Amino acid sequence: MTRLSPFNVVSLTLGFVFLYVPMLILIIYSFNESKLVTVWAGFSTKWYGELLSNDAFLDAAWVTLRVAVISSTIATVLGTMAAYVLVRGGRFFGRTLFSGMIYAPLVMPEVITGLSLLLLFIGIGLDRGVLTIVLAHTTFSMCFVSVVVSSRLMTFDRSLEEAALDLGASAFDAFRLVTLPIIAPAVISGWLLAFTLSLDDLVIASFTSGPSATTLPMKIWSSVRLGVSPEINALSTILIGLVTVGVIAASLGSKQAALRAKRDEQTAARTA
Amino acid sequence: MRRAVLISVPYVWLLALFLIPFAVVFKISLSDIALAIPPYTPTAKDGIWTMLTQLDFENFVFLTEDDLYWKAYVSSLRIAVISTILTLIVGYPMAYAMARAPSEWRPTLLMLVILPFWTSFLIRVYAWVGILSGEGFLNQFLLWTGVISDPLTILNTNTAVYIGIVYTYLPFMILPIYSALDRLDGSLIEAAEDLGCSRIKAFWLITIPLSKNGIIAGCFLVFIPALGEFVIPSLLGGSGTLMIGKVLFEEFFSNRDWPVASAVAVILLLILIIPIVLFQRNEQRQAEAEQ
Numbered sequence: 405m406t407r408l409s410p411f412n413v414v415s416l417t418l419g420f421v422f423l424y425v426p427m428l429i430l431i432i433y434s435f436n437e438s439k440l441v442t443v444w445a446g447f448s449t450k451w452y453g454e455l456l457s458n459d460a461f462l463d464a465a466w467v468t469l470r471v472a473v474i475s476s477t478i479a480t481v482l483g484t485m486a487a488y489v490l491v492r493g494g495r496f497f498g499r500t501l502f503s504g505m506i507y508a509p510l511v512m513p514e515v516i517t518g519l520s521l522l523l524l525f526i527g528i529g530l531d532r533g534v535l536t537i538v539l540a541h542t543t544f545s546m547c548f549v550s551v552v553v554s555s556r557l558m559t560f561d562r563s564l565e566e567a568a569l570d571l572g573a574s575a576f577d578a579f580r581l582v583t584l585p586i587i588a589p590a591v592i593s594g595w596l597l598a599f600t601l602s603l604d605d606l607v608i609a610s611f612t613s614g615p616s617a618t619t620l621p622m623k624i625w626s627s628v629r630l631g632v633s634p635e636i637n638a639l640s641t642i643l644i645g646l647v648t649v650g651v652i653a654a655s656l657g658s659k660q661a662a663l664r665a666k667r668d669e670q671t672a673a674r675t676a
Numbered sequence: 677m678r679r680a681v682l683i684s685v686p687y688v689w690l691l692a693l694f695l696i697p698f699a700v701v702f703k704i705s706l707s708d709i710a711l712a713i714p715p716y717t718p719t720a721k722d723g724i725w726t727m728l729t730q731l732d733f734e735n736f737v738f739l740t741e742d743d744l745y746w747k748a749y750v751s752s753l754r755i756a757v758i759s760t761i762l763t764l765i766v767g768y769p770m771a772y773a774m775a776r777a778p779s780e781w782r783p784t785l786l787m788l789v790i791l792p793f794w795t796s797f798l799i800r801v802y803a804w805v806g807i808l809s810g811e812g813f814l815n816q817f818l819l820w821t822g823v824i825s826d827p828l829t830i831l832n833t834n835t836a837v838y839i840g841i842v843y844t845y846l847p848f849m850i851l852p853i854y855s856a857l858d859r860l861d862g863s864l865i866e867a868a869e870d871l872g873c874s875r876i877k878a879f880w881l882i883t884i885p886l887s888k889n890g891i892i893a894g895c896f897l898v899f900i901p902a903l904g905e906f907v908i909p910s911l912l913g914g915s916g917t918l919m920i921g922k923v924l925f926e927e928f929f930s931n932r933d934w935p936v937a938s939a940v941a942v943i944l945l946l947i948l949i950i951p952i953v954l955f956q957r958n959e960q961r962q963a964e965a966e967q
Contacts (some may be wrong), residue, residue, distance in 0.1 A: 412773035416785070419770040423792055423846065426803035429813055433806070442811050453863050486686035496683055505690040511952050513904025515921045516941045519928060520697030523938070527700055543693040546686065576678060604796050607906055607925075621798050628798075628911065632806045647795045655787060674719040 412542065426613055434637035442632075451501035451638040461639065464623040465475065466532070469602060471534060475541035476598035482542065483549025484591055488579070490550070491557040507548040517544060518611030532614030540612040541602040547593035548601060557583075566670055586669060589661045596654055600647075698945075705938035706731035716935050732758040735939035744923070745940065749947065751918040755834065759841035763898045764891065766842055767849035771890075772883075774850070775857035786854070792845040801911050808836050810911070832914030840908040845901070849894040855914075856890025856958075857883070864927050889962045896955035904944060920944050 408416075434452075438445035455461060486506055493499075509517065521540045522532075530536060564586070568578040584591075606621040613619065628636055707730075710717040718727040739745045774785045792800060807813045808831040817828040830836050860883065868878040884891075906921035913919070920940065928937040 408773060408776055411769070412776055415769035416777075419846075420788060422766070422843070423788070426800070426807055426843070427792070427795070429775075429807065430799070430803045442806065442813065442816065450752045474765065479714060482686045482689055485682055486690075489683050489686065493679070493683060498687070501692070502687055502784075504682075505694050507954070507956065509694060511900045511948070511955070513921060513944060513948070514903065515904055515906050515924045516701075516945060519924065519937060519941050520701045521693065523700045523704055523934070524693070524697040539693060543689070546689070550686075563803065600794055604798070606798055611928075621796070624798055624802070625907075628802045628805065632802075632809070636802065640796070641804070643796055651787070651791055651794050 427640075430637050431641045431644065434634065434641040436634060436637075437633060451634040452642075455635050455642075458635070459633075460618075461620070463622060464618050464620045467534060467617050468620040469538050471541060471609075471617075472599050472602035475538045475602050476545060476595050478538075479542045479546040479598040480591060480595040481550050483554050483594055484587075486546065486550040487554035487557055488583075491554050506547050506550050509544045510551065512544075514605070514607035515611075518608040521608070522611040532612060533616040534613075536612045536614070537609050537617060537619065540608050541598075541605065544608065545598035545601050545658040548597050549591075552594040552597060553587060553590045556587045560586055561669065561673060566668070586665055587659045589658050589665060592661075593654070593658060595648075699780040701938045701941055703731070704935055705735055706733065707935045707940045708734065709933050709935050714934070715932060735833075735935050736943070738936065739939055739943065744918075745943075747874075748918040748920045749921045749943070752903055752920040753947075755837060755841075755919060756899050759838045759845075759902055760895050760899040762838055762897060763842045763845055763849045766844055767894065768891070771850045771853035771857055773953055775860070776856050789847050789850050789854075797844060798907060800844055802909055804836065804840055804843065805831065806913060807864075808839070831912065834913065834917055836912035836914075837909050837919075839916055840912045841898070841905065842901050844908065845900075848897040852893035852897065853887055853890040856887040860886050889958060889965075892958045893955070893962075896951055896958070900948060900951055900955065902950065 407604055433442075433444075435447050435449060437448040437450070476573055484501075489496075490499075490503055490506065518540070521536070521543070525532060525536050525539075547557075562581050565578050568582045573581065604621065604660065605619075609619045610622055610625075613622070624636060624639065627633055704716055707716040709715060718730040722730075734781065764849075770789075774789075777785055805812075809815075810827050810829065810831070812831070814830065815824075818824045819827065820963050830839075864882050864886075868882055869875065873881065882893060904921045905919060906925050909917045909919040909922045910925075920945075924937055924940045924944070927933050927940060
């Protein structure tokens with residue numbers, strides 16, 4: 405299975421060209437002197453300057469960052485709890501409903517999630533702003549965290565936890581000292597996923613935010629509806645750059661963490 | 677005691693912010709539009725009993741009578757089906773080639789597939805606006821090569837919507853198919869070839885059936901979100917592109933008809949229940965097969 409046929413090579417090449425050329429064009433034209441986005445008029449970084457002096461964009465970026473950090477942190481705690489309950493919790497009243505509520509948001513159209521949360525917030529008279537976006541983002545991203553963490557919980561050696569319990573650790577200590585370090589890479593990738601989903605979300609934020617809070621995707625949306633703009637190209641380039649660095653760093657980091665965790669687990673299993 | 681806390685915190689959170697909101701949507705879908713704040717009637721202030729007796733299915737009757745909504749549902753289904761098939765056609769050969777690539781390349785190839793997934797969805801859709809527009813890069817390129825003599829109109833048509841969906845959802849198709857193909861035992865194909873099967877026949881008789889679960893998972897992962905898609909049809913589609921996510925958004929924000937928007941959401945949910953249940957059954961079967 406390791407011989408690539410010419411057909412394989414062609415499909416990979418065309419596929420990656422398709423995936424990457426649109427982003428490359430965006431990046432190249434963010435350095436375009438001209439306001440006309442399809443005509444090349446020489447190299448310039450002036451759109452980056454304009455972007456960084458645009459307060460509306462900076463404010464929106466700040467709102468987005470705050471929402472993403474807070475919501476992904478709460479979502480990671482709740483999602484890890486939910487995963488632990490689903491994998492280790494045994495039977496309890498309403499377990500089927502619980503697992504349904506964990507999986508349903510993963511496939512729920514954003515327009516429905518957004519609409520339903522907005523109607524709830526209005527129904528209970530909660531003012532819309534950063535708080536309501538945080539609540540909304542936490543709700544859908546905790547489900548993603550829970551899926552990532554529970555798949556890790558399912559594959560790890562349960563006897564390690566049992567050994568800790570047999571040796572007199574309380575359930576909480578066993579979780580804190582044995583389980584948590586082992587599932588840490590999954591918890592971290594869950595946090596990163598929740599963070600990215602929150603940074604990226606347009607639809608749910610549009611429904612649940614009020615006039616006091618505009619997120620970056622909402623700001624981008626209102627300006628791209630009017631067509632292509634070089635400032636948005638510059639912003640896109642910055643975001644693509646950050647994501648690329650982040651993904652590469654995270655994948656290198658998680659590879660090392662996974663190796664270390666596996667080694668620890670094996671050592672622990674041998675000594676136990 | 678601790679167990680009770682552990683269970684109840686995420687449970688109550690999801691009940692309050694996932695399940696109850698749906699009950700609210702359902703209730704409002706049975707209400708009437710009103711010039712008030714909030715813009716519907718009856719509300720709980722009128723007393724629970726009066727509220728319950730005033731609810732009716734008028735909005736749903738209205739949805740069946742006005743063709744716009746029917747057309748939007750049918751057209752969303754058609755766009756979602758066509759783009760799922762197109763994504764499969766683009767994604768399968770890529771997943772197949774990745775699974776056949778030398779093992780030292782695979783982490784890099786996987787990373788190249790996953791990277792766009794982490795990049796802003798909105799920006800990836802936006803990138804196509806500049807490519808597909810009248811004087812966009814695609815037209816410039818095709819005019820320059822002499823393939824066409826007049827610029828093509830692609831932006832603001834359904835074709836642009838298909839391209840947008842295939843582009844943004846491609847990783848969701850490739851990853852499950854790749855993981856199915858990666859587990860496939862290569863000796864099965866060798867055995868088939870030794871027994872006189874042609875390569876293409878072995879592909880049809882062994883590779884395709886054994887990657888079936890990956891194909892099904894990938895198709896659902898594209899189809900389900902594509903059906904309710906809002907960003908892609910609004911940015912790349914034209915006035916003729918009817919998709920239910922866009923109709924819902926406009927009904928709510930432009931027409932401010934909350935009861936009708938809620939009824940549209942309830943029906944979209946009913947349409948989605950079937951594929952979601954099928955998808956979960958497929959995932960469960962796969963999980964059982966692995967054990």
